[in-house]
Amino acid sequence: MQSMIVHLIISLVTAFMILTNPPAEPTGTLHQRLYKQHGTFKESRIQDRRFKHSVLEGILKDLDKHPLFAVEQVGQSVQKKPIYLVRFGQGPTTVLLWSQMHGDEPTATAALADVFNFFQQSGDGYDSLRQAVLQHTTVYVLPMLNPDGAERYQRYNAQGIDLNRDALRLQAPESQLLKRMRDSLQADWGFNLHDQNIRYAAGPEGPPASISLLAPPIDAAGTADSIRLPAMQLVVELNRVLQEFIPKGVGKWKDEFEPRAFGENMQRWGTRTVLIESGGYHNDPERQQVRRLNFLAILAGLQSIATGQYQQEDIAYYEQIPENAQYLYDVVIRNAELALGEFSYTADIAINQQEKELPSGKEPFYFESSIEGIGDMSPYRGYVELDAKGMQLRQGRIYEPSFANLKALEKANIQNLLKQGYTSVVVEALPENLDHTSLPINIRSKPATTPLAVGEPADFVLEKGGKVRYAVINGFLYDLEKGKNTVKNARIRR
Numbered sequence: 001m002q003s004m005i006v007h008l009i010i011s012l013v014t015a016f017m018i019l020t021n022p023p024a025e026p027t028g029t030l031h032q033r034l035y036k037q038h039g040t041f042k043e044s045r046i047q048d049r050r051f052k053h054s055v056l057e058g059i060l061k062d063l064d065k066h067p068l069f070a071v072e073q074v075g076q077s078v079q080k081k082p083i084y085l086v087r088f089g090q091g092p093t094t095v096l097l098w099s100q101m102h103g104d105e106p107t108a109t110a111a112l113a114d115v116f117n118f119f120q121q122s123g124d125g126y127d128s129l130r131q132a133v134l135q136h137t138t139v140y141v142l143p144m145l146n147p148d149g150a151e152r153y154q155r156y157n158a159q160g161i162d163l164n165r166d167a168l169r170l171q172a173p174e175s176q177l178l179k180r181m182r183d184s185l186q187a188d189w190g191f192n193l194h195d196q197n198i199r200y201a202a203g204p205e206g207p208p209a210s211i212s213l214l215a216p217p218i219d220a221a222g223t224a225d226s227i228r229l230p231a232m233q234l235v236v237e238l239n240r241v242l243q244e245f246i247p248k249g250v251g252k253w254k255d256e257f258e259p260r261a262f263g264e265n266m267q268r269w270g271t272r273t274v275l276i277e278s279g280g281y282h283n284d285p286e287r288q289q290v291r292r293l294n295f296l297a298i299l300a301g302l303q304s305i306a307t308g309q310y311q312q313e314d315i316a317y318y319e320q321i322p323e324n325a326q327y328l329y330d331v332v333i334r335n336a337e338l339a340l341g342e343f344s345y346t347a348d349i350a351i352n353q354q355e356k357e358l359p360s361g362k363e364p365f366y367f368e369s370s371i372e373g374i375g376d377m378s379p380y381r382g383y384v385e386l387d388a389k390g391m392q393l394r395q396g397r398i399y400e401p402s403f404a405n406l407k408a409l410e411k412a413n414i415q416n417l418l419k420q421g422y423t424s425v426v427v428e429a430l431p432e433n434l435d436h437t438s439l440p441i442n443i444r445s446k447p448a449t450t451p452l453a454v455g456e457p458a459d460f461v462l463e464k465g466g467k468v469r470y471a472v473i474n475g476f477l478y479d480l481e482k483g484k485n486t487v488k489n490a491r492i493r494r
């Protein structure tokens, strides 16, 4: 009885505390809190990767009203889209950050918008960080340096030039602008912000390189002069900060000297430059988790420059960051049994699902998948892995008779067709210019098959005990036993 009363009192006290106390302040180190609270600062107008220049313009227009920020048009793209410079802080150390010089690498632009939001808030436990940055540095940002590329979601600018191979010739107006900004500001520090292939891992055994870092080399020998050395120290610090949130998931971008790249030349021109590459993360196709890591890395970098913390770092640790390389595929199917003529053999199949843009560059984009490897793929890992031990891989067949049009196909029992080993159908009247379908079966204008070979579409079935267990349609798995369809789109070929 007594213990019941005690319990009752405890329950009442707890209920009272819940009712009266405000939500607890997040605990932990500064970086842990920033990471946890990223959502508070996340710019809501950017939710995915294919946002356009007009969205950024809206954000910058509002930003310009805030007394802390100055936003100024400093140039324009080939297609006459304004390129803006954002300035905040009044300190003696100048930091220049530029993002999205490759139009299809938007993650850092999103993170920068979050950083702008961060500096507009106050009274939340981060004011000393803000003050340190604002007093000791002046921060200049060129977000979305390649707006024409962003519009089409492509790497190149409207001239087809890779801006990051134009640092010496300076034939693109966007490259000229970046060089002019560096020279006029005599930037002490540079942040070269990119996205990298999600199939890069942090070393052969590591997870996806969600972030890769580099202090770009100034020569082929990898000399660490008085400019590059502090950049290497900052990389060491950022690596340590990020490791807490993505253990082993930080890579070093390959250290090869690329004489035409901006990172290398910024460093040679006297700007201590750090490359930050946003990479892949499990179940993060829009890289919103990687955006959060980027937000943290940018703030941690600015903080370290403002306080001089990086000077404590030992560059011996720089060499220990594992070099990233393409150790990942989108899908790896292991140990499938194949037969070709008289040969029976076991092979792994590696598949990549490539994003394709619609002419408008807007969503929905779609996928075209291809087989990237057949054989022993044991050194590689897949975002999706399937052990097909005991399963026979059979080339997908094409179903006949043909369907008159798409309407007729939509009425068909497609799962049933897949169960019979068909991965394609023929449709007679196909709409013009349509090259993909949300249906989980490929469509052709006439009967034809593709071979099971590297570079060819990934369309086949996996049988177990004479029954089709999985269909692989355009590189996506359809689990026919569980009825689980992961096919984002199939292809239409004429």
Ligand SMILES: [Zn+2]
Pocket (backbone or CB within 6 Å): 102, 105, 164, 194, 195
């Ligand atoms: Zn890039």
